[in-house]
Amino acid sequence: MSLRHGLLALLEEGPAHGSLLRTAYATRTGAPPPALGRVHAALGRLERDGMVVREGVDEAGRGRYVLTGAGRAELRDWYVRPARGEGPPCDEFVLKLVLAVRAVLTARAPEADVRRIVETRRRQVSGALHDYVRQRAEVLALPPEHPAELARLLVLERSISRAEAEARWLDHCEARLLRLHVTDGAEGPPGTVDHPARGAPRR
Structure with a gap:
């Protein structure tokens, strides 16, 4: 799940600070909330790329981020791009x-x-x-x-x-x-290979 584009989609709803975006991301997607440091790092990269800008602070002194025109264009493009495959399982x-x-x-x-x-x-x-x-x-x-x-x-x-x-x-x-006799059913220690006698065909 793309945190970068998830943040852009959330900021399309209006300005927000990192902690609010973190909570909203989990609420909207059903995924576990990402680490706050990861959210701020992603926001920093989006700001560097001209996708968002910081605009003022809230009453607690937290910087609010606002979506730019470039960010809106990237979000629109992302919605229509084919999703990247996850590749072979490597868990x-x-x-x-x-x-x-x-x-x-x-x-x-x-x-x-x-x-x-x-x-x-x-x-x-x-x-x-x-x-x-x-x-x-x-x-x-x-x-x-x-x-x-x-x-x-x-x-x-x-x-x-x-x-x-x-x-x-x-x-x-x-x-x-x-x-393939990699597990043995009930004839020996679990997890062992069931080797036939030399020269005898496998069952």
Whole structure:
């Protein structure tokens, strides 16, 4: 999610200081609030690029930022540009899984518990999915005239779709690992490779 362009969109609604923008960003998008230092750093870069200017201070002495014409043009262009793809998954779980599988298959760490890695992730995804569904039910229980809640609902439904997709992918991973004998079913220490006797065909 682009903090830079999110700030431009928020400033289109009117002048604001960094702390207010931080709170509004989380409210509008349903994402966790970004660190205030990150917000101020992004505002500094936008000011350097001529997208925003500081205009006066509020009653607490905090500098207010205002969108410039260049900022409005950039925001309009951003809305119609194709979103950048996120690329291949490189998160910690995927890295942990592929390295553990390789360690088992090369016998460099045959004790690596691949099954436990998958099961731990499955519990994590299941818990997150349950929480997303609960939050969605809370939003749906509100009157429909809350535009900020509509944005939150859309984000939650995307999170639900991703969690459901990952749960299916984990099922696929488990089945494939069992077929390749990277996890052994119930015949030995979990996570070990089921090596056949030399010369015997694999099952």
